Amino acid sequence: MKKKFDLTAITKSKLTWAVVAEVLILLVCLIVRPDFFKISYQESTGMLYGSLIDIINRSSEITIIAMGMTLVIALGGTDLSVGALVAVSGAIALKFLRWDVLEYTTPGDYTVCSYALVLIVPLVVCLLMGLFNGLLIAKGGMQPIIATLILMVCGRGIAQILTNGKQFTTGYSPFRVIGQGSFLYLPMPIIITVVVVAAVALFVRKTAFGTFVESVGINRSASRLSGINAQLIIFIVFALTGFLSGISGLIYSSRIMSNDSNNAGLNYEMDAILAVVIGGTSMTGGKFSLAGTVLGSIIIRTIVTLVYYFGIASEATMAFKAMIIAVVIVLQSEPVRNYFSKRAKKRAYAVKGGVI
Numbered sequence: 275m276k277k278k279f280d281l282t283a284i285t286k287s288k289l290t291w292a293v294v295a296e297v298l299i300l301l302v303c304l305i306v307r308p309d310f311f312k313i314s315y316q317e318s319t320g321m322l323y324g325s326l327i328d329i330i331n332r333s334s335e336i337t338i339i340a341m342g343m344t345l346v347i348a349l350g351g352t353d354l355s356v357g358a359l360v361a362v363s364g365a366i367a368l369k370f371l372r373w374d375v376l377e378y379t380t381p382g383d384y385t386v387c388s389y390a391l392v393l394i395v396p397l398v399v400c401l402l403m404g405l406f407n408g409l410l411i412a413k414g415g416m417q418p419i420i421a422t423l424i425l426m427v428c429g430r431g432i433a434q435i436l437t438n439g440k441q442f443t444t445g446y447s448p449f450r451v452i453g454q455g456s457f458l459y460l461p462m463p464i465i466i467t468v469v470v471v472a473a474v475a476l477f478v479r480k481t482a483f484g485t486f487v488e489s490v491g492i493n494r495s496a497s498r499l500s501g502i503n504a505q506l507i508i509f510i511v512f513a514l515t516g517f518l519s520g521i522s523g524l525i526y527s528s529r530i531m532s533n534d535s536n537n538a539g540l541n542y543e544m545d546a547i548l549a550v551v552i553g554g555t556s557m558t559g560g561k562f563s564l565a566g567t568v569l570g571s572i573i574i575r576t577i578v579t580l581v582y583y584f585g586i587a588s589e590a591t592m593a594f595k596a597m598i599i600a601v602v603i604v605l606q607s608e609p610v611r612n613y614f615s616k617r618a619k620k621r622a623y624a625v626k627g628g629v630i
Contacts, residue, residue, distance in 0.1 A: 288554030289566045291610075295552075295602040296569060299576050306583045321456040325579060327464075333575035334463035335360070335522040336545045337568055340553075341474045342515030343546040344567045349491045349511055350559030351411065351418025356519040356546060358429020359403055360539025363396040363523025365433035368442035368533035370395060371449060381445040381531075389448055397520040403429075404516020405509060412505040426543070433535035443532045453528030463525050470521065474514075475564050484562075487511060491559030545574055552602055573602065 303325070304310045313324035321327075339356045346353045373386040385392060403425055410421035455462040478484035489497040490504045498504050519539075526538050551557060552573055553566025577598045581591050604610060 289563060289569070292552055292554065292566060292569050292573065292602070296573050296576060299573065299580055299598070303576070303580050303583060306580070315459065319456060320459065321461060322459045327461065329572060329575045329579055330467075331461040331463050332578075333571045334467040335525055335539075336542060336549055336574065337467050337571040338470050338518050338522045338525075339515075339542055340546040340549040340567045340571050341471060341564065342511070342518040343543075344550050344553070344555055344562050344564055345478065345487055345511045346418065346515055347547070347550050347555050347557060348487050348559055348562035349418075349508060350557075352543075352547060352557075353407065353422045353512065353515050354419060354543050355403070355407060355422040355425035355429055356515065356522075357539035357542035358426050358433070359400045359516055359519035360523040360526055360542055361430050361433040361533075361535045362403070362436070363400050363520040364527030364533040364538050365436045365535055366396040366399055367392050367449070367524055367527055368444060369436055371444045371446055372442040381443045383445045383447050385444075385446050385449070389446075392449065393524065396524060397517055400520030400523070401513050401517040404513040404519070407516065408509040408512035411512065412508040430535055433533070433538075437533055437535060441532055441534060445531065449528055450531060451528075453525050453530075463529075466521065466525065470518065471564065471568060474518075478564070483507075483510070488560050488562065491562075545571075548599060549574055552599070574599070 300310075307325070310325050313322055313327060315322055339360075343353060343356065370387040370392045371385045372381065407418075407422050407425060410416045410424070411418050414421070451462055452466070453463060457465045478487065486497070486502050486507050489500070489502055490507050494504050522542070523538065527533055549570035550562075550567050552570035553563050553568070554570075555562040555566065574595075577595050578591075580598070581594050584594075586594050
């Protein structure tokens with residue numbers, strides 16, 4: 275039996291309005307920059323170039339972190355430490371690459387330690403830090419915002435200690451590939467993001483884990499009574515978020531081929547939370563949308579691109595960005611969605627000749 279087209283359900287969906295918001299922002303970008311949708315191929319790098327490619331590429335770090343943040347928010351919490359973990363990941367990677375920075379100040383195409391350690395150790399450390407957050411919340415009974423605030427505050431200090439307050443720079447080619455390389459004509463960060471999003475989606479949607487997360491987020495006590503190990507779910511979610519922050523940190527440090535403990539991951543936690551909220555996941559926990567989160571992350575980066583196109587001063591960028599995001603969130607608000615839903619119902623009745 276064929277399903278009827280339900281306009282009301284579409285207008286009530288937060289994801290619908292996120293799509294509408296993105297389309298409107300893209301149209302404004304096109305008006306401001308007529309060549310906005312132009313994509314070209316550069317033989318020297320083997321990559322496609324263009325504003326659309328750049329938006330997806332530059333949103334990679336936030337998208338990857340937001341995958342974990344979606345699950346954290348679905349549990350009814352937030353993780354404020356993700357930006358600091360980005361800094362920690364980059365600091366460890368560059369420390370392993372340039373342990374000899376005091377002896378050889380000029381960066382070269384080499385690594386002091388095994389390249390496997392350069393990649394694995396930062397991810398393991400960030401995973402353990404995520405587990406620390408989970409321990410404070412699941413076992414210590416702390417509120418997520420308070421527990422993760424600890425690492426948010428001290429994380430950058432840890433990154434500074436690891437590098438003795440120095441900024442290491444490297445010229446190691448394999449490390450450059452992570453943030454500046456290409457595969458299938460696309461920038462490598464996009465490929466990494468696609469793999470991460472697909473892996474997380476398979477994990478939470480093709481197993482019962484996603485349902486467990488939503489159950490714990492809706493009512494932790496009831497989920498525990500139904501046999502779900504709520505503490506284990508919290509451990510896994512925060513460990514996964516820490517691990518994903520580590521991946522984001524490797525991409526960031528590879529882009530600049532250096533560690534930047536002061537600026538790496540700065541405000542990433544806010545952008546990740548915004549991406550999740552714009553994507554339609556409620557801050558109160560429960561149902562979540564990974565597709566919506568990806569779209570939310572792209573919307574945030576598109577807004578930044580739009581701000582650049584308008585030539586707005588860097589001092590005013592955050593304010594302008596906040597204004598646009600506020601409009602997007604208002605469009606997604608329940609009163610606005612209900613209003614358009616009622617309008618859709620009235621139009622449907624009018625077409626059928628019904629009486630309101």
